[in-house]
Amino acid sequence: MDLITDFFSKLGNLEELIRWGGLTVLIIIVFAETGLLVGFFLPGDSLLITAGLIAAQGYLDIFVLNVSLILAAIIGDQVGYLFGKKTGPKLFTREKSLFFHKDHLIKAKEFYEKYGGRAIIYARFVPFARTFAPIVAGIGEMNYRKFVTYNIFGGILWVVSMTLLGYFFGNIPFVKKNFEYVIIGVILLSVMPIVLGYFKHKKEKRLQERAEESA
Numbered sequence: 666m667d668l669i670t671d672f673f674s675k676l677g678n679l680e681e682l683i684r685w686g687g688l689t690v691l692i693i694i695v696f697a698e699t700g701l702l703v704g705f706f707l708p709g710d711s712l713l714i715t716a717g718l719i720a721a722q723g724y725l726d727i728f729v730l731n732v733s734l735i736l737a738a739i740i741g742d743q744v745g746y747l748f749g750k751k752t753g754p755k756l757f758t759r760e761k762s763l764f765f766h767k768d769h770l771i772k773a774k775e776f777y778e779k780y781g782g783r784a785i786i787y788a789r790f791v792p793f794a795r796t797f798a799p800i801v802a803g804i805g806e807m808n809y810r811k812f813v814t815y816n817i818f819g820g821i822l823w824v825v826s827m828t829l830l831g832y833f834f835g836n837i838p839f840v841k842k843n844f845e846y847v848i849i850g851v852i853l854l855s856v857m858p859i860v861l862g863y864f865k866h867k868k869e870k871r872l873q874e875r876a877e878e879s880a
Contacts, residue, residue: 679711679712679715680715680719683712683715683716683719683724683725684719684724687725688725688729688730688733691712691716691730691733691734691737692733692734692737693737694712695709695712695713695734695737695738695741695824696737696738696740696741696744697741698741698795698796699737699738699741699742699745699795699796699799700740700741700742700743700744700745700748700799701741701744701745701796709792709795710790710792710827713734713823713824713827713828713831714827714828714830714831714834715831716730716734716828716831717730717827717828717829717830717831717832717833717834717835718831718832718834718835719831719835720828720831720832720835721831721832721833721834721835721836722835727828727829727832730828731824731825731828731829734824734828735820735821735824735825738789738819738820738823738824739816739817739820741799742785742799742816742819742820743799743813743816745796745797745798745799745800745803746799746800746802746803746807746809746812746816747803748800748803749799749800749801749802749803749804749805750803750804750806751803752800752804753804772793772794772797773788773793773794773796773797773798773800773801774797774801774804776788776791776794776798776801777798777801777802777805782802782807782811782812782815783815784798784802785798785799785802785812785815785816785819786815786818786819786822787819788819789819789820789822789823790823799812799816
């Protein structure tokens with residue numbers, strides 16, 4: 666129980682979280698965010714970039730980091746796909762709860778319908794869609810071989826691009842001298858799409874409600 670409490674207490678400080686849990690906590694978070702419904706709130710892009718920054722300081726091996734997290738991301742999506750295939754459309758009738766947001770599932774479905782199989786790759790870089798896209802692919806019974814191909818490519822592209830961005834960025838002298846401020850900036854930038862998406866969703870909802878009232 667203390668371990669779980671420590672984890673959530675450090676979740677707001679990614680540098681401290683990574684130094685506390687090391688590679689193990691990174692693997693768990695990447696897997697949970699891509700393979701479990703409860704993972705939608707976890708930091709994805711910012712976590713990988715921060716891990717790359719810390720690897721640049723010699724705390725983590727960048728090669729081992731990438732291989733481990735690529736495997737976690739790919740296996741996570743596989744679990745999500747199989748879960749979606751097993752639960753099927755019943756998941757859309759499930760009530761909203763603390764660890765399940767039906768709206769996110771519906772948005773992922775729209776995302777998947779818009780981009781098709783490529784959504785499995787694109788979703789890696791989109792908060793919430795990253796968690797729900799493989800589940801929607803499973804519900805829609807996407808060809809498994811096709812899913813695996815997109816999953817592997819997407820997993821490699823997402824992990825490598827994010828960690829190497831942090832790694833090479835972290836070797837810049839200015840970044841090394843202002844490491845804590847850079848991490849705060851990374852977190853703020855990664856959270857911004859979520860905030861903008863939230864306000865966009867609220868605006869669309871208000872417009873829809875007005876349209877229904879005037880109809």
